[in-house]
Amino acid sequence: MYLILSGGTAVIAVTLPFVHTVKGLFIVWIAISFTFFGGHFAVFPTVCAKIFGPVTGGKVYPIVFFAFSVTNIIGVVLSKTLISSEGDATDQYHIIFWVEGVLACLAFVIALFLSTDRVAKKHKTEDVRTTLNGKEESF
Numbered sequence: 001m002y003l004i005l006s007g008g009t010a011v012i013a014v015t016l017p018f019v020h021t022v023k024g025l026f027i028v029w030i031a032i033s034f035t036f037f038g039g040h041f042a043v044f045p046t047v048c049a050k051i052f053g054p055v056t057g058g059k060v061y062p063i064v065f066f067a068f069s070v071t072n073i074i075g076v077v078l079s080k081t082l083i084s085s086e087g088d089a090t091d092q093y094h095i096i097f098w099v100e101g102v103l104a105c106l107a108f109v110i111a112l113f114l115s116t117d118r119v120a121k122k123h124k125t126e127d128v129r130t131t132l133n134g135k136e137e138s139f
Contacts (some may be wrong), residue, residue, distance in 0.1 A: 001043050004118050010104035017094040040068075086103045113119075 012033045019025045044064050049057035072081045078099070 001039075002047055003108060005036050005135060006104050006108040008032070008110055009099045010101050012036065013097045013104055014101035016097045041065075078127060 007122055012029055016026075016033070019029050045057070045061050048061040048064060051057065052060050075096075079093075079096050082095055082099075
């Protein structure tokens with residue numbers, strides 16, 4: 001699922017500068033972009049639990065959640081730095097989307113090579129066992 005989110009974000013970010021002239025398509029692109037952004041919030045708790053185990057993953061997720069705030073601040077500072085007050089602002093914002101697209105591609109490549117089994121063994125995580133209705137189940 002994360003591969004779909006990061007790959008989709010990369011495609012949307014890189015192609016957004018080309019569709020901004022078509023109003024209807026631009027609105028669809030922005031809606032898809034927001035959907036991918038929200039999808040990260042839905043997927044990351046599961047990804048953290050799968051990589052670090054259910055106990056440690058619950059402790060790691062708040063750090064990941066906090067990272068969204070930090071990256072948003074960095075994004076605003078980066079956009080203010082890269083975009084000058086002179087010239088056409090529309091053309092200048094294209095570089096921001098290219099940077100976002102490259103970072104999303106990087107996340108996609110990292111996710112491709114990330115083996116959750118290997119990471120779990122490195123961190124020595126184990127399945128948490130619980131009893132539901134007298135039956136032991138693992139997560």
